[in-house]
Amino acid sequence: MTEIIDGNEVAQEIRDGLGDAIATLEDAGVTPALATVLMSDDPASETYVSMKQDDCEEVGIEALDIEISPDADAQELYDTIDELNGDEAVNGVLVQMPVPDHVDDRAVLRNIDPAKDVDGFHPENVGRLVAGNARFKPCTPHGIQKLLDAAGVDPEGKDAVVVGRSEIVGKPMANLLLQKDEGGNATVTVCHSRTDDMAAKTRDADIVIAAAGVPELIDGEMLTEGTTVIDVGVNRVETDTEKGYELVGDVDFESAKAKASAITPVPGGVGPMTRAMLLYNTVKATAQQHGVDVDLP
Ligand code: NAD
Numbered sequence: 001m002t003e004i005i006d007g008n009e010v011a012q013e014i015r016d017g018l019g020d021a022i023a024t025l026e027d028a029g030v031t032p033a034l035a036t037v038l039m040s041d042d043p044a045s046e047t048y049v050s051m052k053q054d055d056c057e058e059v060g061i062e063a064l065d066i067e068i069s070p071d072a073d074a075q076e077l078y079d080t081i082d083e084l085n086g087d088e089a090v091n092g093v094l095v096q097m098p099v100p101d102h103v104d105d106r107a108v109l110r111n112i113d114p115a116k117d118v119d120g121f122h123p124e125n126v127g128r129l130v131a132g133n134a135r136f137k138p139c140t141p142h143g144i145q146k147l148l149d150a151a152g153v154d155p156e157g158k159d160a161v162v163v164g165r166s167e168i169v170g171k172p173m174a175n176l177l178l179q180k181d182e183g184g185n186a187t188v189t190v191c192h193s194r195t196d197d198m199a200a201k202t203r204d205a206d207i208v209i210a211a212a213g214v215p216e217l218i219d220g221e222m223l224t225e226g227t228t229v230i231d232v233g234v235n236r237v238e239t240d241t242e243k244g245y246e247l248v249g250d251v252d253f254e255s256a257k258a259k260a261s262a263i264t265p266v267p268g269g270v271g272p273m274t275r276a277m278l279l280y281n282t283v284k285a286t287a288q289q290h291g292v293d294v295d296l297p
Contacts, residue, residue: 002257002258002260002261002262002263003151003261003262003263004257004262004263004264004265005147005150005151005230005262005263005264005265005269006268007143007147007264007265007268007269007270007271007272007273008268008272010146010147010150010272010273010276011143011272011273011275011276013150013297014146014273014276014277014279014280014297015055015058015059015276015279016297017295017296017297018059018276018279018280018283018296018297019059019060020294020295020297021283021287021294021295021296021297022059022060022061022283024292024293024294024295025283025286025287025290025292025294026060028290028292030286030290030292031060031061031062032060032061032062032091032092032282032283032285032286033061033062033063033064033089033090033091033092033282033286034052034056034061034062034063034064034090034091034092034093034094034118034278034282035064035066035084035087035090035092035093035094036049036052036053036063036064036065036066036094036096037066037067037068037077037080037081037084037093037094037095037096038065038066038067038068038096039067039068039069039070039072039077039095039096039099039100039103040070040096040098040099040100041070042098045096045098048096049065049096051275052094052275052278053065055275055276055278055279056279056282059279061279061282061283064084064090066080066084068080070100071100074102074103074104074107077095077099077103077108078107078108078111081093081095081108081111081112082111084116085111085112085113085116090116091116091282091285091286091289092116092118092281092282092285092286093112093113093116093117093118094118094119094278095108095109095112109121109122109123110122110123114135115135115285115288115289116285116289117135117136118136118278118281118282118285119136119138119139119168119278119281120134120135120136120137120138120139120172120281121138121167121168126167126172129172129175129176130175132179132180132181135288136281136284136285137172137176137277137281138168138169138172139273139274139275139277139278139280139281140168140169140172140173140211140232140270140273140274140277141169141172141173141175141176142176142277142280143270143273143274143276143277144173144209144230144232144270144273145176145183146273146277147230147264147269147270147273148183148207148228148230149183151228151262153207153228153262154183155177155183155184155185155186155207156184156185156186157185157186157187158186158187158206158207159186159187159189159204159205159206159207160177160186160187160188160189160205160206160207160208160209161188161189161190161191161201161202161204161205161207161208161209162174162177162188162189162190162191162209162211163191163192163198163202163208163209163210163211163212163217163218163250164190164191164192164210164211164212164213164232165190165192166211169211169232170190170192170211171190173209173211174188174190177207186207189201189205192212193212198222199221199222202218202222202223202227203222203223203224204224205223205224205227206226206227206228207227207228207229207230208223208227208228208229208230209230209232210229210230210231210232210233210249210250210251211232211233211250212233212250213233213235213250214233214235214250215233215235215237215248215249215250216248216249216250216251216252217233217250217251218231218250218251218252218256219251219252219255219256220252220254220255220256220257220258220259221255223256223259223260224259225259225261226259226260226261227259227260227261228260228261228262228263229251229256229260229262229263229264230263230264230269230270231249231250231251231253231263231264231265231266231269231270232249232250232270233248233249233250233251233266234247234249234266234267234271235247235248235249235250236248247266247267248266249265249266249269251263251266253265253266280296280297283296284296
């Protein structure tokens with residue numbers, strides 16, 4: 001029987017655990033606060049930001065909502081980041097990507113105080129992750145580690161194939177799996193758009209993590225019996241339905257499920273974990289900034 005890994009359930013456990021940590025912070029007189037900065041009128045970005053704010057409020061994290069016109073000067077965004085960096089009441093700063101073309105996204109990430117960089121994309125935090133001394137693990141790959149743990153899958157000694165080499169999912173995922181640490185110690189292969197014969201790699205894998213942004217790229221033919229399959233992809237595919245589209249993962253769920261020992265669905269797999277781990281990093285940042293010991297889930 002294939003286990004369907006329920007991301008909503010695991011995310012709820014994380015949120016419950018964070019409730020205890022937030023209560024400890026409150027006892028020390030601190031309320032965690034996350035500032036989200038939106039410089040876009042893209043409806044998807046607006047939705048992501050408002051979901052992040054709702055998530056914060058649900059667990060007792062204060063959410064500051066800052067919006068900058070997409071036509072504004074890049075300097076206005078940098079000045080806003082500087083202000084938030086200097087504001088002691090703000091513990092986490094997140095700039096919703098993508099920013100408009102006239103803004104240098106790397107400069108944006110560099111300007112965020114690394115201690116408040118709850119996405120974990122500041123070069124200092126990327127370096128620390130690679131060096132095995134992470135301050136904040138990026139939310140999506142960290143959430144996937146939690147899902148594997150919840151499914152009883154320890155990557156130690158296993159062959160893991162990560163499909164995708166982006167800065168936000170593929171690369172940090174490969175790094176986390178490689179670390180000499182809990183949830184790591186795997187033998188990691190990273191596939192990407194230039195990989196020859198990807199199926200040969202995925203067929204050899206104990207764990208496949210698909211983060212390519214290509215609908216149903218991985219199917220059952222590319223897997224061996226007993227593989228654990230984590231589907232990160234969220235792709236809009238046009239349909240004849242009223243909504244006009246449906247969300248499809250990077251994995252062909254039915255054929256992969258027939259081979260997998262455990263698999264995540266889309267939606268309801270990795271997505272809720274990404275959201276929960278942002279709350280986790282905000283609580284962790286707050287505890288670090290105030291020198292309060294908290295138990296993190
Ligand atoms: P990206 O476009 O930045 O990177 C995609 C990577 O996949 C690239 O490294 C590319 O080399 C590789 N790739 C593309 N086509 C390929 C192919 N045919 N074969 C092998 N590799 C291929 O994307 P991303 O930001 O890493 O996101 C990947 C997917 O995950 C997207 O669908 C995105 O929406 C989704 N996503 C989901 C969450 C979540 O929380 N569920 C979070 C982040 C991203």
